[in-house]
Amino acid sequence: MLLKLCFKINNYKYFILPFLVFFLAVFPSICLSKTLLEKKYLISGKTMGTFYNIQVFGKNNLNTFILKQKIDMRLKMINNTMSCFLENSELSVFNKTRANIFFKPSIDFFFILKKAENLFKITNGSWDGTVKPLVKLWGFKTKKEILKIPEKKLINNILKNTGFNKIHISKNKILKQNSLLSLDLGSIAKGYGVDAVSKLLKNHGFKNFFVEIGGEVFAFGKKRNKKFWKVGITMPLKNFQSQSIYKKIKLNNKAMATSGNYRNFIKIKEKEFSHIINPKTGYPSTSKVISASVIADTCTFADGLATALMVMKYKKGLKLINKLKNTECLIIIKTKNKNLKNFVSKNFPEI
Structure with a gap:
């Protein structure tokens, strides 16, 4: 039918049918060739007291020097x-x-404070960016050695000056109710950096890339072999090598952040205390949870939730994550027998 139509329109159009057949046969290989021609570039550097590593697929003449300059400039701005x-x-x-x-x-600053406010509300205060005085009191982020457990009275007095609900955020202006209230956004800063770099790469037209800052990641598109990005969750024990993998997962246009208490801690009279402070008690977390990994649409959100899960009871944490859209988690606890046991949300993308 198509051939007859071609001849009726004009004799020279008898080429249409053969050309159409040829095009349909060759088109998939043309697309494949274009994908395979994309080159993988590795960009790395330092930021926020840690390292960043980026894998990006782009054209053969990509100027990575200029791209790295833009990335470094953006991260410096955030820092x-x-x-x-x-x-x-x-x-x-x-x-x-x-x-x-x-x-x-x-x-x-406005955007991250709005995200922080949302995290505080969603977690019912289990994530709180105003615990800086408590972190300092317990000897974290300071060179001062703590020889004894802080007095309960002192902790309670400091708690009066904490609480993200004491910060009022409105358009173009913020204020705090208490002069002694101070912020520490370290638990979501790296995640925010990952989101910012990912947005930069998207704005420059990149369709396939992987961004990692200090262990927090965002995976966009696919690798050159058309497979989704794979990420390993490390074994949450002090005596294991840093590269030991507990679980592998695949990420598809998602962010993942992990929080753990098995490496960063202090000892007071031979007793270990986690660096993660429970905002409600003022004491280091005593939860059974030793590692929490969260997958979400943004790394800022995943970062904050992972921290919150470290101070929540694991059942309560799972219940929270299962209520949230496009959010999954893997929580690892240490049992009384010192064995590891994990719990995952409904649709956790385990390989």
Whole structure:
């Protein structure tokens, strides 16, 4: 029917049918060739006291030097916004601000505070970015050695000056109710950095890439072999090698963050205390959970939830994750017999 139609229109169009057959036969290989021609580039560097590693697939003449400059510039901007260690960072300046004084935030600071506010509400306070005084009291992020457990009275007094609900965030301005209230966004800063770099790569037209900052990741598209990205969750025990894998999962346009208490801790009179502070008690977490991995649409959200799961009872944590859309988790606990046992949410993408 097509051949007859071609001849009726014009004699020279008898080429259409053979060309159509040829095109349909060759088109898949053309597409495949284009995919295979994409080259994998590795970009790495330092940021936020840790390292970042990026895999990106792009054209053969991609200028990675310029791309790395843009990535470094973006990450430096974020670090200058929310670092606890830089005296002149935006976060440090805010921490010095007195109560009920309007503070005009940058776009990054405003966005991360809105995300932090959401995390605080969703977790019912199990994630709280105002525990900085408690972290310092217990000897974390300081060179001061703690020789004895802080007094309960002192902890309770500090708790009066914490609580993310004491920060009011409105359009273009924020204020805090208490002058002693101070922020520490370290538990979501790397995740925010991952999201920012991922957005930068998307805006530059990249369709397949993998971003990792200090263990927090975002995977977009696929690898060159058309397979989804695979990520390993490390064995959550101190005496295991850092590369020992507990579980492998696949990521498809998702972020993943893991929090654990098995490497960062202090000893007071031979007793170990986790670096993760329970915002409700003021004491280091005593939960059975030793590792929590969260998969979500953004790494900021995954990062904060993973921290919250470390202080929550694992059953309560699972219940929370199963209520959230597009969010999954793997929680590992240590039993009384010191064995590892894991619990996963309904649709956790285990390989």
